[in-house]
Amino acid sequence: MKKILLVLLPISLFVFSCEEEPSEDNTPPTVTITFPQNNSSVFEMVSITCISSDNEGVEKVELWVNGVTTELTDDSEPYSFDWNTTLLENGNYTITIRSYDLSDNTTDSEPIILIVDNLTEVTLWGEVYSIDNTTELDLSNMGLTGSIPPEIGNLTKLTYLDLYRNELTGSIPPEIGNLTNLTDFRLNRNQLSGSIPSEIGNITSLTNLYLHSNQLTGSIPPEIGNLTNLTTLNLVGNDLTGSIPSVIGNMTNLTYLYLGGNDLTGSIPLEIGNLTNLDTLDINFNNLTGSIPSEIGNLTNLTYLDLSMNQLTGSIPPEVGNLTSLTSLYLQWNRLSGSIPPEVGNLTNLNRMILFQNQLSGIIPDEICNQGDNSPDLGNNQLCPPYPSCIEDYVGNQNTSNCGD
Numbered sequence: 001m002k003k004i005l006l007v008l009l010p011i012s013l014f015v016f017s018c019e020e021e022p023s024e025d026n027t028p029p030t031v032t033i034t035f036p037q038n039n040s041s042v043f044e045m046v047s048i049t050c051i052s053s054d055n056e057g058v059e060k061v062e063l064w065v066n067g068v069t070t071e072l073t074d075d076s077e078p079y080s081f082d083w084n085t086t087l088l089e090n091g092n093y094t095i096t097i098r099s100y101d102l103s104d105n106t107t108d109s110e111p112i113i114l115i116v117d118n119l120t121e122v123t124l125w126g127e128v129y130s131i132d133n134t135t136e137l138d139l140s141n142m143g144l145t146g147s148i149p150p151e152i153g154n155l156t157k158l159t160y161l162d163l164y165r166n167e168l169t170g171s172i173p174p175e176i177g178n179l180t181n182l183t184d185f186r187l188n189r190n191q192l193s194g195s196i197p198s199e200i201g202n203i204t205s206l207t208n209l210y211l212h213s214n215q216l217t218g219s220i221p222p223e224i225g226n227l228t229n230l231t232t233l234n235l236v237g238n239d240l241t242g243s244i245p246s247v248i249g250n251m252t253n254l255t256y257l258y259l260g261g262n263d264l265t266g267s268i269p270l271e272i273g274n275l276t277n278l279d280t281l282d283i284n285f286n287n288l289t290g291s292i293p294s295e296i297g298n299l300t301n302l303t304y305l306d307l308s309m310n311q312l313t314g315s316i317p318p319e320v321g322n323l324t325s326l327t328s329l330y331l332q333w334n335r336l337s338g339s340i341p342p343e344v345g346n347l348t349n350l351n352r353m354i355l356f357q358n359q360l361s362g363i364i365p366d367e368i369c370n371q372g373d374n375s376p377d378l379g380n381n382q383l384c385p386p387y388p389s390c391i392e393d394y395v396g397n398q399n400t401s402n403c404g405d
Contacts, residue, residue: 243269283307310334335359
């Protein structure tokens with residue numbers, strides 16, 4: 001009988017893992033300048049764009065000029081830079097863009113040459129002006145014709161620009177927004193058309209803006225609310241439409257606000273009550289609707305208030321009695337109703353009050369004799385006798401009413 005010998009060999013257990021050590025990313029990104037083209041001439045603010053990609057992802061791209069970083073970076077597509085050349089000397093500059101991936105690999109784009117050629121002079125209406133030395137430009141009453149050249153936007157040192165009473169046509173060029181040092185801007189009494197450019201909101205140093213007596217159309221741009229240093233805004237006598245933007249309440253330094261003689265619609269914004277420095281508020285001859293906001297009573301420095309020839313409804317707010325500095329109050333040719341508030345008696349400095357051609361009713365308060373105008377025009381309303389003695393002879397035959405027997 002055969003014996004079988006079993007030999008038991010020790011079994012070693014081996015554990016194999018499917019996980020591998022992460023490989024190091026040594027793949028650099030790619031980057032290419034897409035604009036401007038090589039050997040392009042550029043000036044002032046230049047937009048430089050590029051495309052960049054990477055297998056793991058691009059962290060950022062960085063603009064280099066003549067081998068030195070500008071420290072301008074962009075970390076999201078589309079990649080672009082605004083390169084300001086105004087402080088550079090004219091000449092050739094080597095532009096590269098460095099791309100950084102998420103693993104700190106970098107790549108520089110193929111370089112391009114840009115030729116900086118910033119202007120030193122501008123020719124306007126046949127005259128040459130130095131960009132560096134022209135701070136004031138008064139061309140009023142010069143018989144200028146044609147449109148305003150966009151090159152006027154190169155005169156960035158201007159603080160005063162007056163083109164009043166010429167025969168200029170066309171639209172206001174958006175390049176006007178480059179004149180960020182302007183404090184006084186006058187284009188009134190020309191034949192300008194088109195809309196007020198939104199870029200005008202860039203001129204935050206403005207204190208006086210005169211655009212009246214033209215043929216401007218469109219709405220008042222909301223960017224006008226950026227002009228918080230304005231003391232005078234005159235847009236009278238254009239063809240402006242739309243509503244008065246509520247941002248007008250941002251211009252708390254306004255002293256004179258003229259919006260009359262346009263085709264503005266909507267209501268008077270409540271924010272008008274923020275303009276507590278106003279001396280004059282003129283919004284006559286528009287198509288405004290709604291009521292006179294009680295916030296108008298905040299304007300205690302007003303001497304002149306003209307809301308006439310609109311379609312305003314509702315009553316005269318008693319807060320009008322807060323306007324004790326008023327010398328002129330014009331509310332005629334609206335659809336105002338209700339009674340005249342006795343608070344008008346507080347307006348002791350008034351020398352002119354015109355309320356005719358409304359739908360005012362009830363008894364005229366005796367307090368009207370306290371205000372300064374002893375012959376207010378209250379005709380074509382529905383006011384009832386007895387009339388105050390100070391105005392009885394003047395107002396008695398000017399009203400029609402259903403006052404009863």
